[in-house]
Amino acid sequence: MTRALILGATGGIGRALSARLEAQGAQVTGLSRSADGMDLTRPGTVAEHAARLAGQSFDLIVNTTGALVIDGHQPEKSLDAVDADAMARQFALNATGVALAIQAFGPLLVRDRRAVFASLSARVGSIGDNDLGGWIGYRAAKAAQNQIIRTAAIEYRRRNRHAILVALHPGTVQTPLTAKYASRYPTITPDRSAEALLAVIDGLTTDDTGSFWDWKGARVPW
Template sequence: MRALVLGASGGIGQALSARLTADGVRVTGLSRSGDGLDLTQADTVAHHAGRLQGQDFDLILNAIGALVIDGHQPEKSMDAVDPDAMAAQFALNATGVALAIRHFAPLLARDRRSVFGSLSARVGSIGDNGLGGWVGYRAAKAAQNQIIRTAAIEYRRRNRHAILVALHPGTVETPLTARYTARYPTITPDRSAEALLAVIATLTPKDSGSFHDWKGQRVPW
């Protein structure tokens, strides 16, 4: 079995890579800090995908994302909406995922079950939003979910064995969440990785285009 982890240097990405390696999976890891992969720069995405041409993967996981970009904290109200901050959120957490699917999903194995999973967030659920706030991050993650849903429809025609899903990893103890975890129960990156891989193991092509949390429960759009 072969796996590709995008964002392999981050907290969850490292944990996913370690878990997969321990299970005997051959893991290829890419990151911005280690390899120059930047989902906001289309040329770097195309370059790294091109280097992997000829390989096929049973599992591709996108663990790249950010809550705070260029110092812009999540908005507490609409009065704090900033167009540049929102554009940066969409560039990484939405458009970046579309680029990852465009360039990396063709590397999914075509003769057997294969999965492309991207880490979304429960706060990107429109149906589950009862608190408000965090406008840019919520909207970008909601856009990511729509991108994955749309790509899954296309991939039913392109690769009948492929499963494309959005995954909520839980509130994980990483630098991304450090300022926001006091009010919420958290889990370690290793626990999140273990749970996510267990969820992925249960998926079938009928689940392509769906949104699951780390406990295996479907998250409303």
């Protein structure tokens, strides 16, 4: 039986992933800030919940935690709108928080067979794909997350040769995160995103560790 751990399990994509996995017969453990107090911006809560899971192992860990608007700060349209505190909060959740998640939960990946740690990034975090500008803090934090995953994947080649660490772009999903901006882009439902993301995950091999994929199964440039 597949054992999965979903971080951010009460969010739109987290709930959909959990439901999909359970329908496939997986045993799913979910953690979130709202339900369990596991907050990626508070290192103590991350370590505490990882300690509670000590002795368990997972075939799949997916971090679905993230935010575009934090404490009311909207995405910047230009450099003039950059706010140091707002940018620091973006990094705390969307970058540093991911490093803490890998640090705390990565050791729970099974070691005797294929295992995947996937974290939801965003296409706007791609430096090579940035032709529009704007959204500076969010873009930069997601780009930093991608580098964290890439770097962690290199380390995990030595720590757990069966582990695959990847960044995933889930599409523009119909959730509160995208509600204000979704009218400008084609959107998909959380369930459709979950279905597609699991298909991408199922197709990964150890040669793919440290890579960045979109929900359609195409690699995204760094």
